[in-house]
Amino acid sequence: MSEKILEKIRHRRKAQLLLILSLPLAFYIIYFLIPFIAAVGVSVGLILPREVQLQRGEVITLRYYMDAINPIFLKVLGKSLYIAVATTVLCLVLGYPLAYYVAFKGGRYRNVLILLVIVPFWVTFLLRAYAMLSLLSPEGVLNSFLINTGIISKPLFLIYNENAVLLGMVYGYLPFTVLPLYASLEKISRVYVEAAKVLGASPVRAFLHVTLPLSKPGLVAGTLLTFIPSAGEFIIPEFLGGPNEFFVGNMIYSAFIEAQNWNWGASIATIYIAIVIAGIMLYLKYVGEELRI
Amino acid sequence: MRRLGDRILLAYTIMLFVFLYTPIVSMALVSFNSGRGILKWESFTLEWYTKALSNEKILNALFNSAWVAVTVTLLAIAMALLAAIAVGRYQFRFKLALNTGLFLAIVVPEIVEALTLMLFFLWIGSPFGASTVIIGHLVWFPIVYVVIRARMAGMPRVYEEAARVLGANELQTFFKITLPLLLPGIITGGLLIFTWSWDSFIKTQFTRGPGFETLPIYIWNSVGARGRGLSPEVNAIATLSLIISIALAYLYTRFRGR
Amino acid sequence: MEAEVEIEKVKKSFGPIKALKEVSLTIRKNEFFSLLGPSGCGKTTLLRIIAGLEFPDEGVVRLGGRVVNDVPPHKRGVGLVFQGTAVFPHMTVYDNIAFGLKMRGYKKDEIDEKIHKMLEIMNMPFEIYAKKRVDQLSGGERQRVEIARSLIIEPNVLLLDEPLGPLDLKIRQKMQIELKRLQKRVGTTFIYVTHDQGEALTMSDRIAVMQRGEVQQVGTPEEIYLRPANRFVAEFIGETNLIEGRVSGDNTFAADGLRSVILSSSSNPENIMGDAVLSIRPEKILVGDESAGLVNRFEGVVEEKIYMGAYAVLKVSIDDKMALTVQVQPAEKVNGIRVGQRIQVGWSPEDATVVKPT
Numbered sequence A: 001m002s003e004k005i006l007e008k009i010r011h012r013r014k015a016q017l018l019l020i021l022s023l024p025l026a027f028y029i030i031y032f033l034i035p036f037i038a039a040v041g042v043s044v045g046l047i048l049p050r051e052v053q054l055q056r057g058e059v060i061t062l063r064y065y066m067d068a069i070n071p072i073f074l075k076v077l078g079k080s081l082y083i084a085v086a087t088t089v090l091c092l093v094l095g096y097p098l099a100y101y102v103a104f105k106g107g108r109y110r111n112v113l114i115l116l117v118i119v120p121f122w123v124t125f126l127l128r129a130y131a132m133l134s135l136l137s138p139e140g141v142l143n144s145f146l147i148n149t150g151i152i153s154k155p156l157f158l159i160y161n162e163n164a165v166l167l168g169m170v171y172g173y174l175p176f177t178v179l180p181l182y183a184s185l186e187k188i189s190r191v192y193v194e195a196a197k198v199l200g201a202s203p204v205r206a207f208l209h210v211t212l213p214l215s216k217p218g219l220v221a222g223t224l225l226t227f228i229p230s231a232g233e234f235i236i237p238e239f240l241g242g243p244n245e246f247f248v249g250n251m252i253y254s255a256f257i258e259a260q261n262w263n264w265g266a267s268i269a270t271i272y273i274a275i276v277i278a279g280i281m282l283y284l285k286y287v288g289e290e291l292r293i
Numbered sequence B: 001m002r003r004l005g006d007r008i009l010l011a012y013t014i015m016l017f018v019f020l021y022t023p024i025v026s027m028a029l030v031s032f033n034s035g036r037g038i039l040k041w042e043s044f045t046l047e048w049y050t051k052a053l054s055n056e057k058i059l060n061a062l063f064n065s066a067w068v069a070v071t072v073t074l075l076a077i078a079m080a081l082l083a084a085i086a087v088g089r090y091q092f093r094f095k096l097a098l099n100t101g102l103f104l105a106i107v108v109p110e111i112v113e114a115l116t117l118m119l120f121f122l123w124i125g126s127p128f129g130a131s132t133v134i135i136g137h138l139v140w141f142p143i144v145y146v147v148i149r150a151r152m153a154g155m156p157r158v159y160e161e162a163a164r165v166l167g168a169n170e171l172q173t174f175f176k177i178t179l180p181l182l183l184p185g186i187i188t189g190g191l192l193i194f195t196w197s198w199d200s201f202i203k204t205q206f207t208r209g210p211g212f213e214t215l216p217i218y219i220w221n222s223v224g225a226r227g228r229g230l231s232p233e234v235n236a237i238a239t240l241s242l243i244i245s246i247a248l249a250y251l252y253t254r255f256r257g258r
Numbered sequence C: 001m002e003a004e005v006e007i008e009k010v011k012k013s014f015g016p017i018k019a020l021k022e023v024s025l026t027i028r029k030n031e032f033f034s035l036l037g038p039s040g041c042g043k044t045t046l047l048r049i050i051a052g053l054e055f056p057d058e059g060v061v062r063l064g065g066r067v068v069n070d071v072p073p074h075k076r077g078v079g080l081v082f083q084g085t086a087v088f089p090h091m092t093v094y095d096n097i098a099f100g101l102k103m104r105g106y107k108k109d110e111i112d113e114k115i116h117k118m119l120e121i122m123n124m125p126f127e128i129y130a131k132k133r134v135d136q137l138s139g140g141e142r143q144r145v146e147i148a149r150s151l152i153i154e155p156n157v158l159l160l161d162e163p164l165g166p167l168d169l170k171i172r173q174k175m176q177i178e179l180k181r182l183q184k185r186v187g188t189t190f191i192y193v194t195h196d197q198g199e200a201l202t203m204s205d206r207i208a209v210m211q212r213g214e215v216q217q218v219g220t221p222e223e224i225y226l227r228p229a230n231r232f233v234a235e236f237i238g239e240t241n242l243i244e245g246r247v248s249g250d251n252t253f254a255a256d257g258l259r260s261v262i263l264s265s266s267s268n269p270e271n272i273m274g275d276a277v278l279s280i281r282p283e284k285i286l287v288g289d290e291s292a293g294l295v296n297r298f299e300g301v302v303e304e305k306i307y308m309g310a311y312a313v314l315k316v317s318i319d320d321k322m323a324l325t326v327q328v329q330p331a332e333k334v335n336g337i338r339v340g341q342r343i344q345v346g347w348s349p350e351d352a353t354v355v356k357p358t
Helices: A002-043 A050-056 A063-068 A071-105 A107-122 A125-136 A141-148 A162-186 A190-198 A203-214 A216-231 A235-240 A248-258 A262-287 B002-030 B047-053 B056-089 B095-107 B110-124 B130-138 B141-153 B158-165 B170-199 B202-207 B215-223 B232-256 C043-051 C093-103 C108-121 C139-151 C169-186 C197-203 C221-226 C231-236
Strands: C003-014 C017-028 C032-036 C058-063 C078-081 C157-161 C189-194 C206-211 C214-219 C241-248 C252-254 C274-280 C296-307 C312-318 C322-328 C342-347 C352-355
Touching (some): A002 A262, A002 B056, A002 B110, A002 B130, A002 B141, A063 A262, A071 A107, A071 A162, A071 A216, A071 A248, A071 A262, A071 B002, A107 A162, A107 B002, A107 B232, A125 A141, A125 A235, A125 B002, A125 B232, A141 B002, A162 A216, A162 A235, A162 B002, A190 A203, A203 A216, A216 A262, A235 A248, A248 B110, A262 B110, B002 B232, B047 B056, B056 B095, B056 B130, B056 B141, B056 B170, B095 B141, B110 B130, B130 B202, B141 B170, B158 B170, B158 C078, B170 B232, B202 B215, B215 B232, C003 C043, C003 C189, C017 C043, C017 C058, C017 C189, C017 C206, C017 C214, C032 C043, C032 C197, C043 C058, C043 C078, C043 C157, C043 C189, C078 C139, C093 C108, C093 C139, C108 C139, C108 C169, C139 C157, C169 C197, C189 C197, C206 C231, C214 C221, C214 C231, C231 C241, C231 C352, C241 C322
Parallel strands (some): C032 C189, C078 C157, C157 C189
Antiparallel strands (some): C003 C017, C003 C058, C206 C214, C241 C252, C241 C274, C274 C352, C296 C312, C296 C342
């Protein structure tokens, strides 16, 4: 009798689970997984375009990869990764003291400081890029201010170079680094630091041996949250970079939209995603953290 | 020594905040300047705002942004809730795979997600428009899932069990106990996806049909690449959008602590 | 006596872990029944099976004579007070207590009236407490709200899962007495899960001692304390001295290298022969002159003397073969005794119990 009831309950739970999970799962599979797989398919000549496939008489080909991997692409890829790494490192170095100050030294202004950290995170990326542009452009606020006060007579060309892109990236992604850093620093109990000091550690050593290691989850999350989107950055180079500032994100865009060459676009997108995911995996393995939600 | 260190840190913090806020504040200032260009401060005016808000195209973009964001938020919350309940309250084999898979949808760079989705829509021949934009934004529903799931993990099972023993059936338990207890998570997650949708440029750009503009699209189109079209009118509408974002950020800090 | 809850050969596993290995129990109407055992003994699982939150793999559960195996928790009409507390944090005291009544479709004024009465029983004036939020309550008050919430639906059985666990010792002792009084007053059958033997002994009419998914002994507190059924029960309930040895036919007990111990007829209720364990409570052992004339009398060396306030504890070693813990009350009696001194200890045959070695 008990077994029958258990069986009944198990069936009921299964039916419920199916009912509950079907909508989000179906949506996820149809609109995330399938397009993703389809794009990989396109990159090896599957799916699109059909006529070419038939003409060629081969179903799967690596020639779009062969075509895609050329010196220009490698240069763009290298540059993108360089900018992404530089952005991430700069954001971590610049952001850590800020997160530290807000978490531990904020005192009675802490809530205001937290809000000040969070607000830029919530302001549209595009808007902040636009704001940076309107500040730095030849007709921008900074130049007009300097001209009006007579410091300079001709506008400075502050943008359309690599440094401007880097500045814009750091400006854009700094909140993405600071927020997780702050969140993990906030959780560290001051008791540990005090214990270290009582045991004879100087403030610097206490920081290096206690606070810094304990904030590792924040460092890891901050690194990922900064590196992943900055590796594919598209808006900042369009706004602040000159014609030479061309990154993978822009290349994928122009392959798809301007050249309308989907095989090409899909193959560079696949390479790029593979590199990013491999990078993340290696990084997580290196720092000994799990991928977690 | 220690005081000095604190002071240096304070000075540094202020500097960094100046760095973070100068561009947006200067952008907002320009929107209140009566000078035609942005070269010179003349006097305070709301002219650009009245101009912007009587611009048919801007109003249309604002309206589109708002209703798309609201729709996306509500649907994403529904899907995230369902997924969170399935993972949190049921046993099944591919749970870990599902968790990792959902995480993937958050970490994949927006431009890749947007382009693969565009390709997919082309492939299945779906007409581009508001619905494709909404679907595109909805692919971000895992962000809401993550927040709700975190809330759920910190929520003991006993409340639901207590309700059951006290005489509530499964649905009553869900609506009277589970849902109210998850509310802070639902709100924070909802605020997050609302902003992501409200802010989305890349995804919207590749999944919208011709003629369907949201605010970021409008801004992008009128500024143009490399800032050829900077104008105080755009600044005004950008500042409005900024105020909405700040309000949402404030709400977020309110609910995060709960 | 009428049976309220009957558990018949119930088995339950969680994956490879056997939480319950064929448990049978009968709990009578209106009794205060405790399930006592260390953590992981299966007591909470059993309670959850009675509440309907878990379903047995095998066996039958009856509530008031009715088989309830396939009845979901909300239709069982039992009350359950959770470990920690499960007072709904998003509701007021009033809404918490009203929850079960609302689910049963009571009208507002009926609910009001019942809550008034219930809060009175709980010593929590309606005017002060009804509108309070849960986070404004102390631990003890929350516990009372949870009990009130479960009692107000007038369950035939109230299940309590270590309800006093998180409370401070003082409040816990006070609540133990209150709970016992409450149970007598409302007359509901209480099934009380605890790992605290003192708590079980104080409050229960009967106790089931559980270990590793099995019931070791069922009995009144006296029976369980004075006549433990096996070594585990003897060790788990209170302090005791356990001596391994053998029972012979002439009602004596022999341990290695020691003179035989005389048993009384009541010392061996289960008539164990051969390998056995002798259990003697520390307070039943007399020392010095007080032990004069006892048949079981040994000489030993005082190894340790511990002052405990109301009483004192001596550790006495007999020929290095056996270490006895002796409780002496009042503590002043040990004033003249020094560590290292030889001393006489003894007990009467009926104060020792023979239990199975495992």
